[in-house]
Amino acid sequence: MNFTLKIWRQENAKAKGRFKTYKVENISPDCSFLEMLDILNQQLIEDKIELPVDPIAFDHDCREGICGMCSLYINGRPHGPEQGTTVCQLHMRKFKDGDTITIEPWRAKAFPVIKDLMVDRSAFDKIIQEGGYISVSTGGVPDANAIPIPKEDADLAMDAAACIGCGACVAACKNASAMLFVAAKVSQFALLPQGKVEAEKRALAMVAKMDELGFGSCTNTYACEAECPKNISVENIARLNREYLKAKVKKADRKREGGGFG
Amino acid sequence: MSQTLLKISSISKKVFMSLAGLFLIIFLVVHLSINLFILPITENHQEIFKQAVEFMTTFPLIKVMEVVLFGAFILHIILGVVLQIENWMARPVGYAVSTKSKTDSPFSRFSIHTGVIIFIFLVIHFMNFYFVKLGWVDPPAGDMPVADKHDFYNMALNVFNNPVYSVLYIVLILGLGFHLHHAFQAAFQSLGLNHPKYTPWIKGIGLIYSIVITIGFISIPLYFLIN
Numbered sequence: 020m021n022f023t024l025k026i027w028r029q030e031n032a033k034a035k036g037r038f039k040t041y042k043v044e045n046i047s048p049d050c051s052f053l054e055m056l057d058i059l060n061q062q063l064i065e066d067k068i069e070l071p072v073d074p075i076a077f078d079h080d081c082r083e084g085i086c087g088m089c090s091l092y093i094n095g096r097p098h099g100p101e102q103g104t105t106v107c108q109l110h111m112r113k114f115k116d117g118d119t120i121t122i123e124p125w126r127a128k129a130f131p132v133i134k135d136l137m138v139d140r141s142a143f144d145k146i147i148q149e150g151g152y153i154s155v156s157t158g159g160v161p162d163a164n165a166i167p168i169p170k171e172d173a174d175l176a177m178d179a180a181a182c183i184g185c186g187a188c189v190a191a192c193k194n195a196s197a198m199l200f201v202a203a204k205v206s207q208f209a210l211l212p213q214g215k216v217e218a219e220k221r222a223l224a225m226v227a228k229m230d231e232l233g234f235g236s237c238t239n240t241y242a243c244e245a246e247c248p249k250n251i252s253v254e255n256i257a258r259l260n261r262e263y264l265k266a267k268v269k270k271a272d273r274k275r276e277g278g279g280f281g
Numbered sequence: 282m283s284q285t286l287l288k289i290s291s292i293s294k295k296v297f298m299s300l301a302g303l304f305l306i307i308f309l310v311v312h313l314s315i316n317l318f319i320l321p322i323t324e325n326h327q328e329i330f331k332q333a334v335e336f337m338t339t340f341p342l343i344k345v346m347e348v349v350l351f352g353a354f355i356l357h358i359i360l361g362v363v364l365q366i367e368n369w370m371a372r373p374v375g376y377a378v379s380t381k382s383k384t385d386s387p388f389s390r391f392s393i394h395t396g397v398i399i400f401i402f403l404v405i406h407f408m409n410f411y412f413v414k415l416g417w418v419d420p421p422a423g424d425m426p427v428a429d430k431h432d433f434y435n436m437a438l439n440v441f442n443n444p445v446y447s448v449l450y451i452v453l454i455l456g457l458g459f460h461l462h463h464a465f466q467a468a469f470q471s472l473g474l475n476h477p478k479y480t481p482w483i484k485g486i487g488l489i490y491s492i493v494i495t496i497g498f499i500s501i502p503l504y505f506l507i508n
Contacts, residue, residue, distance in 0.1 A: 025377075038377065095380030121378045128371050191382060193390065194368035226290055235371030236291035236364050239467035240389040245382035257475030263292045264473060 020046045020111055023119040024059065026075055029132050032139075036132065038121075041068075048112035052099060053079050053089065055111055076135040084108040084248065087183030090190070091136055092123040097187035097246045105185065105248040125186055127195035128233040142232045143184050143200060149228040150221035151204045153213055172210045179206035181249040188243035188251075194235030199243035201229050202259035203251045209262050219266035226263055291364070292471075298360045299468035301353040306465065306490070308350055313497045319437050320504050327434060334433050338414070358400065365393045388463035398456030405449075409440050437501075447502035458495030465490055 021044045029036030043059050050058070060074040080088035089106040093099035099109045114120065124132050129142040180203070188199035205222050208214025214221075237256055244253045289297075315337070318330035337343050412418045413430050420427040423439025441447050465487030469475070474483075 027377075092376060095376060095378040096382070123376055123378070126372055126374050126376055128373055193372075195371035196368070226292055230291050233371055235368035236295060237471075238364075238368070238389060238392060239463070239470050240386075242382040253470070254475045254477070257470050257473045259473075260292055260296070260471060261473030263290075264296065267293070 020048055020114070020116045022046065022055070022111075022114065022117070025119060025121045026136070027123045028075070028135055029124075031134055032131055036135075046111050048110070050111045051082070051107060052091070052093070052109040052111065053077070053082060053107050076133075076137045078137050079107060082107040085183060087185035090125050090138060090140070090185055090187075092125060092190055094121055097125070097190040098185075098248050102245070103248060103250050105183075108248075125190040127186075127189050129195065129197070130186060130189060138186075140184075140186050142234070143186065143197070145232060146197065146201060146225050146228045147184075147204065149224040150217065151208075151225060153208060154217065155213075166212050168211060176207050176210040179203045179210070179251065179255050182207075182247075182251050183249060185248060187246050187248060189234065191242040191246035192235065192237075193240060193242065194238055196237050196243070197229050197232075197234040198237040198256050198259065199247065199251055199253065201225050202253075202255035205262055206255040206258045209258065218262060219269055222259065222262040222266045223270065226259075291367070294360050294364055295471040298357055298364070299471040301357040301360075302464055302468050304349070304353045305357065306461070306468075308353075309461075309494055313494060316437075316501060317497060319434065319441075319501055330434050334431060338431055354403075358396075361393065361396055386463070388459055389467070392460060392463055392467075395456045395460035398453055399460055402450075402453040402457065405453075410436060438505075441502050441505040444506060447506050450502045451499050454495055454498045457498070458491050461491035461494060462488060 021042070024041045024043060025038045026041060027036055028039045041059055043055060043062070046055050046058065056075060056077060063069060063074050064072055078088045078090050080086040082089075084105045084107055087105070089098070091098070091106045093106070093109075098104060098106050099113070101109050101113055122136060124130075124136045125138045125140075127138075130138040130140055133139050182200060182203035184200060186197075186200070189195050189197050192198075205218075205225060208221060209218045239253075241253050244251065315330065315333045318326045318333065320326065323329065408418060409421050410433060413420045413436065416430055420430065420432070420436050421439045423435075423442055425435035425438045425442075427435045427439070441450075466480070466484045469480070469483050474480075
């Protein structure tokens with residue numbers, strides 16, 4: 020298969036980027052999208068199409084659809100045309116021979132471009148650092164099933180925990196909102212007894228960080244859900260709203276009683 | 282004030298927006314049910330309309346609700362604009378190509394735009410009616426003699442007898458319908474009310490509500506355009 024690729028090239032965070040057009044030929048339909056980019060980069064290096072040789076920078080790691088590193092905005096959709104998949108799991112047979120494919124980096128104020136198609140997603144790490152964990156003392160491994168959890172809650176928590184933090188929700192949202200990500204991270208703990216202990220503090224702190232980092236707000240367009248490679252549901256966003264409101268009310272209560280918080 | 286507003290979290294802003302919006306949704310039902318009596322739906326429709334107007338302009342509780350209503354409008358508009366500006370700022374560099382997602386509907390994408398249409402409508406509406414009631418502007422001119430500043434029946438007739446106004450009214454109300462279709466279910470989602478069983482019902486009721494409100498309000502200028 021032959022393709023014309025329009026790829027965003029940007030030397031560094033400060034440089035002004037632009038689209039450059041490349042041609043790739045004889046690509047196998049079973050080739051993954053990232054392998055196709057590998058082939059193009061090999062060509063750039065071997066054939067010295069451009070001088071100085073500068074392969075296209077793009078994020079990738081496991082190539083199994085579970086790490087959340089790949090982050091390409093392909094033909095106007097994060098992770099490309101196929102639903103519920105990451106770019107690494109996208110194959111060239113999903114495109115037509117001779118197609119022109121436009122590849123852009125995620126676009127958000129909170130995700131600045133590092134180089135070409137790579138963006139800095141440490142904003143997500145900063146949100147997690149605010150409470151996306153459970154404080155436990157180290158020690159022996161606790162007994163399995165020591166704390167009984169209803170099947171339904173466990174399932175919902177697992178659905179939320181499927182989030183790989185790739186940032187497709189932010190990329191897809193017209194407001195570059197991180198609500199689906201934060202909602203998934205808050206939900207996976209809020210649903211379980213172990214996570215409920217710190218639920219209030221977590222919801223307040225993670226939302227405050229999300230706002231501070233310059234992500235937009237949710238206008239209920241639900242593009243995030245449609246583009247999420249892990250099919251995280253917007254029901255989690257409603258849960259985040261509930262958790263946040265609950266925490267706000269409880270915090271106000273504690274203030275009145277003169278108690279501290281967190 | 283903008284400093285204080287920026288400090289409120291995005292979720293809190295949305296909660297206030299949806300509460301104000303839900304109040305406005307109820308207000309529209311009251312407003313439409315009175316307006317419909319401009320049309321000859323009963324023999325004494327004119328009487329009923331005038332009685333309703335008298336009740337709405339004199340009853341003390343309604344006076345209080347009027348303040349709440351203005352508060353809801355102002356809160357909804359200010360928060361809507363602040364959130365929109367923040368959202369535009371969240372993506373300083375846009376995409377070269379963007380394809381619509383499966384769930385993406387024009388109703389949700391254009392909330393701010395339909396909001397601006399409703400704001401334009403409000404300004405025209407106030408010039409024609411509310412400011413007249415306050416005695417700030419003259420009642421709309423036309424064939425019908427307007428007895429006093431509470432004679433909304435004849436004022437409405439004067440306004441709707443102007444075909445240009447009637448057509449404009451229809452267009453602007455369509456904007457309102459668009460806004461409501463998204464807003465109804467979005468308000469529940471923002472309040473955290475999403476349930477696998479009830480959300481489809483909320484969406485259905487929202488669709489019916491926005492259609493009824495749109496057709497209801499449009500039927501009045503349409504009647505005048507046809508006759």
